[in-house]
Amino acid sequence: MTSHASDTPPGGTPFGVMLRSLRRAARMTLEELSGASGVSVRALGDMERGRSRGPQRRTVDALAAALALDGEQRERLQRLADAGRERGGPSPSPYLLRTVADFTGREQELADLEALVTGAGTRAVVLFGPGGQGKTTLAAEAARRLAGHFPDGCVSVRLHGMSDAPLPAAEALVLLLTALGHPPERIPVDPVAREAVYRATLGARRALIVLDDAADEERTRPLLPDAEGSFVLVTSRRPLAGLEGVRRIRLGGLSGHESAALLERILGAARTGGQSQAIARLTELCGHLPLALRIVGNRLSSRPGWPPSRLADQLGDEERRLNGLIAGDLAVRSALALSYGQLTGPHRLLLRRLALLPGRDTGPDLAALLTGDDDPLAVEDSLDLLVDRGLLEEPTPGRYDMHDLVRLFAREQLHAEETESAVAEVRLRMADWLLRSASAAGRWFEAPGTPEPWPGEPAPFTPASAEEAEEWLRAERAHWVGALPLMSAAGRHAEILHTARTLYWFSDRWEKSPEWRTLFTYGVRSAAALGDRAAEAHQLNCLAWAHRVGAHEYARCEELARRALRLAEETGETALQAWAWGYITSACMNLGRPAEAAEAGGKAVELFEAISDTTGAAISRRMLASALREAGRPEEALAIHRSLLGGSAGDVPGLNATSQALIQTEMAYDLSALHRWPEAVQVFRAITPPPTYKDSDRFRARLHSGLAAALEHIGELPEAHEHYVRAHRLFTEIGDRESAAGTATSIDRTRSEGKAGQQVAPGNVSGQLGAGS
Numbered sequence: 001m002t003s004h005a006s007d008t009p010p011g012g013t014p015f016g017v018m019l020r021s022l023r024r025a026a027r028m029t030l031e032e033l034s035g036a037s038g039v040s041v042r043a044l045g046d047m048e049r050g051r052s053r054g055p056q057r058r059t060v061d062a063l064a065a066a067l068a069l070d071g072e073q074r075e076r077l078q079r080l081a082d083a084g085r086e087r088g089g090p091s092p093s094p095y096l097l098r099t100v101a102d103f104t105g106r107e108q109e110l111a112d113l114e115a116l117v118t119g120a121g122t123r124a125v126v127l128f129g130p131g132g133q134g135k136t137t138l139a140a141e142a143a144r145r146l147a148g149h150f151p152d153g154c155v156s157v158r159l160h161g162m163s164d165a166p167l168p169a170a171e172a173l174v175l176l177l178t179a180l181g182h183p184p185e186r187i188p189v190d191p192v193a194r195e196a197v198y199r200a201t202l203g204a205r206r207a208l209i210v211l212d213d214a215a216d217e218e219r220t221r222p223l224l225p226d227a228e229g230s231f232v233l234v235t236s237r238r239p240l241a242g243l244e245g246v247r248r249i250r251l252g253g254l255s256g257h258e259s260a261a262l263l264e265r266i267l268g269a270a271r272t273g274g275q276s277q278a279i280a281r282l283t284e285l286c287g288h289l290p291l292a293l294r295i296v297g298n299r300l301s302s303r304p305g306w307p308p309s310r311l312a313d314q315l316g317d318e319e320r321r322l323n324g325l326i327a328g329d330l331a332v333r334s335a336l337a338l339s340y341g342q343l344t345g346p347h348r349l350l351l352r353r354l355a356l357l358p359g360r361d362t363g364p365d366l367a368a369l370l371t372g373d374d375d376p377l378a379v380e381d382s383l384d385l386l387v388d389r390g391l392l393e394e395p396t397p398g399r400y401d402m403h404d405l406v407r408l409f410a411r412e413q414l415h416a417e418e419t420e421s422a423v424a425e426v427r428l429r430m431a432d433w434l435l436r437s438a439s440a441a442g443r444w445f446e447a448p449g450t451p452e453p454w455p456g457e458p459a460p461f462t463p464a465s466a467e468e469a470e471e472w473l474r475a476e477r478a479h480w481v482g483a484l485p486l487m488s489a490a491g492r493h494a495e496i497l498h499t500a501r502t503l504y505w506f507s508d509r510w511e512k513s514p515e516w517r518t519l520f521t522y523g524v525r526s527a528a529a530l531g532d533r534a535a536e537a538h539q540l541n542c543l544a545w546a547h548r549v550g551a552h553e554y555a556r557c558e559e560l561a562r563r564a565l566r567l568a569e570e571t572g573e574t575a576l577q578a579w580a581w582g583y584i585t586s587a588c589m590n591l592g593r594p595a596e597a598a599e600a601g602g603k604a605v606e607l608f609e610a611i612s613d614t615t616g617a618a619i620s621r622r623m624l625a626s627a628l629r630e631a632g633r634p635e636e637a638l639a640i641h642r643s644l645l646g647g648s649a650g651d652v653p654g655l656n657a658t659s660q661a662l663i664q665t666e667m668a669y670d671l672s673a674l675h676r677w678p679e680a681v682q683v684f685r686a687i688t689p690p691p692t693y694k695d696s697d698r699f700r701a702r703l704h705s706g707l708a709a710a711l712e713h714i715g716e717l718p719e720a721h722e723h724y725v726r727a728h729r730l731f732t733e734i735g736d737r738e739s740a741a742g743t744a745t746s747i748d749r750t751r752s753e754g755k756a757g758q759q760v761a762p763g764n765v766s767g768q769l770g771a772g773s
Contacts, residue, residue: 014178015055015080016048017187018171019063022077023048026067036066054081070165080175097140097156097210102265105258106138109249113142113233117149122247123225124232126214128239129251130390130403131162131335132291135235138251139210142233150231152207155179161215161236162338169222172211173198176223180207195222202230209233217242237339237390252393253288253403256280262290263308266297271308278308285315286325287404291332298327322408336409339389346371350382351391352417354402355410356427358482361401365461366479369433370426374458399475428490431483435499436460438480441469442502445509450502454495473506481515484522493526497535500526504542508658516546533567537576540564544583548590549698552736558587575616578607582620585627594630601627618644618659626666634673641667657690665703672710680710701730705743712750721750 023033030048034041039062046052055063060081064074109127116122127135143154157175159167170191177187177194180201188194202209202225214220214236221243225232234240239248254262260279264272272279286292296315300306315324325332340348353370354362364380373379383400386392393401402410414423437460439453444466453460463469473480480499487496500523507516523539544560547553561583568576581604588597601624608616621640629637644663664687671680684707689699708723724746731740 014174014184014187015077016052017174017184017189018077018080019044020048020189021168021170021174022067022069022073028067033063033066037062039063057081073165076167076171097136097143097154097212099140099144100137102262103137103141104262104265105254106134106141106251109138109251110142110145112249114146116247117146117231121227122245123227123230124234124243124246126234126236126240126243126246126248127251128236128248128390130289130406131237131339132289132332133251133253133390134290135237135251136212137290139212139233139235143208143210146208150206150208152180152205152230154208154210156210156212158212159214159219161213161219162342166215166219169219170194172219172223176209177201180205191222198223199226202226202232203228205230207231211235214238214240216240238388241388254290254293256283256288259283259286259288259293262293263297266294267300267308271300271304275308278312281312282308282315285312285321289332289403289405291330291335292325292405295325295327295330295332298330299324302327318408322405322412325405332405333409333412336391336406339391340409340413343386343389343391347382347385348413348417350379351386351410352414353426354392354400355407355414356423356430357479358486359476359478361395361399362479363398363400363475366430366434366476367400369430369458427486431486431490432456432492432495433458433460434476434480434483435487435495437462437476438473439499439502441473442499442504442506444469445506446502446504451498453502454498470506470509473503474510477513477515481518484518488522488525491529493529496522496526497530497532497539500539500542507542507546514550516550517543520546534571534573534576537564537567537571537573537580540567541576541579541583544580544587548583548586552590552734554587554590558584558591561587574607574611575613578604578611578613578616578620581607582616582623585620585623589623589627589630594627594632597627598624598631598633618647622659622663622666625670629666629670629673634670638667638670638674641670661687661690661699665699665706668710669706672706672713675713677710677713681707681714681716684710697730697734698736701727701734701736701739704730705739708743708746708750712746717750721747724750 023030026033028036030041030044033039034044039059043052043055043059047055057078060074060078064077067073069077113125116125127139129135139156143156147154155176157167157172157179159172173191173194174187177198178184182197182201186197188197207230209223209225209230209232211220211223211232211234214234216238217240220234220236220240223232224243224246227245234246239250240246253259260276260283263279263282282296283293286296296311300308300311311324315321322333340351343351350367350371354367356370357366364376364383367383368374368376368379371379380398383392384394387394387400391402391406393403395401433456436453436456440460440462443450443452444463461472463472484496484499500519503519507513507519510516520539520543524536524543527533527536527539540560541564544557544564547560548557561580565577565580565584568574568580581600585597585601585604588594588600601620604620605617605624608620621644625637625640625644628634628640641663645660645667664683668680668683668687671677671683684703687703689696689703704723704727708720708727711717711720711723724743728740728743728747731737731743
């Protein structure tokens with residue numbers, strides 16, 4: 001009886017060693033393989049012993065068929081046979097890394113690699129990241145730049161980690177040992193002994209080993225070095241977190257500058273000159289993914305008549321983008337499909353449904369809702385796995401984001417693998433849950449007795465504190481705002497209106513956000529669809545407020561408020577009439593019509609007092625006083641503001657502290673208008689922005705501007721200059737160009753006057769102080 005491979009003397013060529021390994025894995029004797037392949041037992045023995053160095057292709061094909069090898073294994077066996085037929089010279093590297101002349105960026109990663117290569121300790125690094133980030137290209141560039149540190153050369157092997165048949169460690173060791181010059185006849189058959197010889201060989205040399213496209217820890221661990229000698233660089237889509245004693249470098253997208261530079265190097269200056277806007281747009285559409293940028297560059301290179309803007313317009317269509325990111329055998333879709341194909345069914349489902357999210361990053365609770373999983377912890381584990389596979393990112397702990405191109409791929413798979421009705425059901429369930437959760441969070445900032453969200457399954461997120469409620473509303477804002485059009489399309493107008501009402505007072509804590517204009521716009525539409533004219537008036541008032549504080553669109557604010565006033569008068573809603581007059585007051589003040597503002601403010605006060613609305617009365621009286629000051633009646637303004645100091649603004653959480661701070665600020669402005677500068681400085685200094693106004697840059701800008709003006713008039717020019725600078729920065733950040741321009745002039749004046757030792761004379765500073773809030 002013919003013996004198994006263990007009876008064959010150790011040694012042979014790399015082809016022979018691999019053939020013996022494959023035969024043993026198939027549990028075949030030499031006789032059985034001979035019968036299945038038609039190759040004689042003697043010829044097989046000669047191949048395994050290394051006497052026959054490289055059989056012909058037809059022989060390899062027969063052996064591959066008999067052993068039932070897949071395409072990858074057949075290719076590897078044929079490559080070793082071809083190498084064996086090449087007589088003389090050193091054994092070739094089993095896989096040649098190819099550098100590119102237009103390599104761009106990654107300077108920090110290359111510096112980190114050089115520091116590790118030249119330092120003590122770590123002798124292995126894992127370059128990991130999503131497909132298409134250029135890990136292999138970076139490894140090749142690193143090998144080129146670091147060649148001087150490795151007198152024994154560089155050996156690389158492709159591990160085929162993303163294929164259906166990753167290269168086993170035992171086979172990789174044969175390839176590596178042969179390339180390192182180890183005598184083929186002395187390569188052990190036993191995998192453990194083979195690994196020991198490999199480690200000893202690495203320890204005695206200074207070589208760079210590149211293991212490209214590693215599948216997992218099990219197949220990679222035997223290929224790592226000991227603490228001395230050679231250095232191993234591994235590339236993988238996974239971080240290979242189970243490997244011990246290695247450093248990890250994660251590759252993300254290129255920077256905007258690097259992305260543009262790569263396209264410019266591919267295309268040349270003649271094609272990119274004067275096209276900076278189109279190039280920048282292309283880099284954004286590619287998500288700064290090196291593979292996508294390479295494809296875009298190659299496509300434009302093959303179409304000399306195309307300006308970059310034409311391809312940018314084509315890729316701007318999300319439905320066509322992945323189709324446009326194909327150049328020959330390079331395709332973003334193919335790179336993503338490799339990772340997707342290695343996922344289990346539940347993980348594929350999760351990835352697909354994450355494409356339904358209106359916003360970008362998400363947490364486990366919302367992800368669990370998409371899949372119908374009632375265990376957020378299990379979903380978090382699945383999200384972490386998708387991060388490890390390079391399909392998600394975790395920009396902050398517990399928040400998971402998806403690259404734009406991955407999102408488009410996941411959306412394609414969603415429509416290809418799930419029915420339209422199933423997708424619609426999940427999308428509406430998500431939108432409903434988001435608005436119920438937003439309503440539950442918003443109740444923390446409303447007066448006691450605010451209605452709870454409508455019933456539904458699963459239960460909404462229910463915060464245990466105002467802090468937790470605000471954190472959720474901020475973190476999920478893109479999602480709950482994105483749920484509004486979905487609910488509107490489904491005719492869920494009552495639910496939208498409920499959400500808008502319960503977020504009414506929370507909006508004051510975050511006033512400059514554009515989301516409020518979206519929310520209250522849908523609130524207006526929903527109220528109109530329900531035929532609720534009073535609710536429509538209320539939402540118009542809210543929308544007027546959002547245009548005033550969030551966008552400084554005062555004409556639009558007045559237009560909306562007057563629409564609300566007409567509806568409120570038609571329905572007899574006194575409170576809504578009062579709030580409309582209040583917003584008209586503010587709009588007129590900021591449009592430079594203080595007399596009209598004072599008249600409107602008086603009407604607001606009268607209506608609020610008629611219905612005993614202490615909150616509305618306090619706010620409108622403060623606005624009336626500010627209008628009187630701007631109309632040239634500062635004594636009356638100061639009297640009103642002083643009467644409000646210490647009073648209650650109602651039972652809305654946090655409103656009293658906010659109201660008192662605003663009243664103090666207006667009093668300081670009143671004193672300034674009366675030229676009582678020392679008193680104004682004293683009041684300004686005593687003001688502390690309340691916690692609920694911590695995000696109100698406008699409040700702090702007016703505080704700095706007013707204090708600066710008062711300081712300037714008492715001769716404290718250096719400090720005045722400092723406060724003008726702060727005010728200018730804040731006005732600029734919030735987009736108030738008129739106020740920013742005024743403070744810029746004051747900055748120049750106090751700078752020059754401070755140097756000259758001058759002091760300004762008291763004068764009219766109404767425009768300098770600005771209109772009230």
